[in-house]
Amino acid sequence: MRTAARRFPLTDWTVLVPLLSLLALVFSWGRELPGFAVAVVALCLAGAVLAAVHHAEVVAHRVGEPFGSLVLAVAVTVIEVALIVTLMADGGDKTASLARDTVFAAVMITCNGIVGLSLLVGALRHRVAVFNAEGSGAALATVATLATLSLVLPTFTTSKPGPEFSAPQLTFAAVASLALYGLFVAVQTVRHRDYFLPVATAPAGDGAPGAGRGAGPGGASGDGEHAVPPTARAALVSLGLLLVALVAVVGNAKAVSPAIESGVAEAGLPQAVVGVVIALLVLLPETLAAVRAARRDRVQTSLNLAYGSSLASIGLTIPVIALASVWLAGPLLLGLGPVHTVLLALTVVVGALTVVPGRATLLQGGVHLVLLAAYLFLAVSP
Template sequence: MVGMIGVLIARWTVLVPVLAVLALGATWGRTLPSIAVPVVVVALIGAVLSAVHHAEVVARRVDEPFGSLVLAIAVTVIEVALILTLMSSGGDKTSTLARDTVFAAVMITCNGIFGLALLIGALRRRIAVFNAEGTGAALATVAILATLSLVLPTFTTSKPGPEFSTAQLAFAAVASLALYGLFVLVQTVRHRDDFLPVESDVVVTADDEHGERPGVRTALRSLALLLVSLAGVVGLAKVVSPAVESAVGSAGLPPSAVGVVIALMVLLPETLAAVRAARRDRVQISLNLALGSAMASIGLTIPAIAVASIWLEGPLVLGLGATQMVLLALTVVVGGLTVLPGRATLLQGGVHLALFSAFVFLAASP
């Protein structure tokens, strides 16, 4: 019996995606009773963790910085799927969901994960060391994408309210996708060394990051299980979304809190991966994960939402409010000052975590 339990624990990443799909089949198209909601939520979180685990296996096969890229794209696929799933049945109530979720992802990654990685790195070595060139380029790309997609809609005049016109949305989608693609080219081909970890001013090769690489068969199996996990995430999110919205309303929180909850849930595995990397003195990997996820969240979500807006009913509000724009501006300015020296202390980590705390507090109490 003990041996069987040990096998089950060891094979959780195989069992969880299957259980998630089974749970989806049992609950699809039905109104969940209160007692079933926690079970579905646990299955959903398990599917998210499993998806990122299998993405990490694939990432180990393709090496760094491709590894961070795979994880970021996997997380963004989950995020986009959740947004589209909720918007497809929410109507006008979900008009700001894409904006709230993308902005929350930017704040979580660029302040929460970013600050946590610097804090852990500084605690281990007094100073967290990273590549200023690559990290600075990533932060600049995030700043441009966020401004183009989330700030400009507040000031454009072609359409009333903080919305893009159809032509403006199409331009923002194409520009975001093109800029993200250009960054990926720079990160993985042209200037790959700028995104590899550093240790005492010595560049660490990609092969040192994960030890033995998994075989092709293992990587392909993880790729298949990754797709199964993502299917479970999308479906279970659709099933549990009414309960999430009801819980947010019952707690007296603003509707924008739904987007924050989605982003926090999706980015939890990414946070754990970044923490593990920082504890191994690989702060650059953590920053690649954080900024790569922020970039993919905007650069891939906005084009997906733009295409989906063809059949989605209701308005699509993308423009940030004044409070959110202040937080975004602070994030970009403070992030630039943090990245410039190529090293950071506890103070820089604490500053970013303070900004993250302010975001969470103001999201619950605007």
């Protein structure tokens, strides 16, 4: 990796772009923007995404897997939660379902979009994409449990009318989400860290029996693995710039959200599309980082990013929303409708069939991308 020993001069785009994006956020926050200003903020948002991916890779190269994926997933999710709470506080009753729509969009984008793209890119470059079934299967099982507890059960509970939890039910869901996410992080980073490390592939990449298992669960692959790690100072600078870039990404997404909402309304699309667009914007850093990892034959890193982001999105959002509901006015709609429940169930089933073998081809990647396309189409045309 070329960034291993960089000093990050102020003229470097990886330093300049996050700072300019943050400056654009300061000047645009709380203001009604004209069309030209929206375009400028959108450009800053795109630049901040690219900078965030760069700095996330520097940090990941320093701390190693799976800590690198965890840093990016948690950092993005924490700021995403702040964005959701801010929008709900400002929006009143019309944002009652924003948390549900954004979290479910994040689950579908990560579990189908990021996973599908990563498998597709990995299989195109190396014929068969290989990964650790143990770690990916555990992550998917946790995603399925959290999604069901937080997004499916509210539709069927009877304590309150509509797809809502009562206060005790919401408290239980929040505590269970936080506990499961904490347990998963402990397993991923301490007790069974080897389940979440990239798998080495056979040199020929021909999918022969045993390919991908030659070096064991902790085997390394990819061209960036043998580069000199960045210094501790460079990694700390990158971590700071990563946080700046992510604040700029999410903040500028909020700045352009009125334009998104007005565009959605003018097009006659459902309000849920706003949550989908916000999730797409916020998850861009993870998506680009996952695709780049898959190109290096590090598909396990891509899956760590995908499932880790999904877990963080549910495991951190639901507790914060539960706490915020004490002072937020209006209902909190969490339960999914029948169509989205079916899509979630299909995603879990297909995901399980994908990760159990520990290897995937173009077909599995294509199936996941079709599921994402179905979700996006039905969001626009329910």
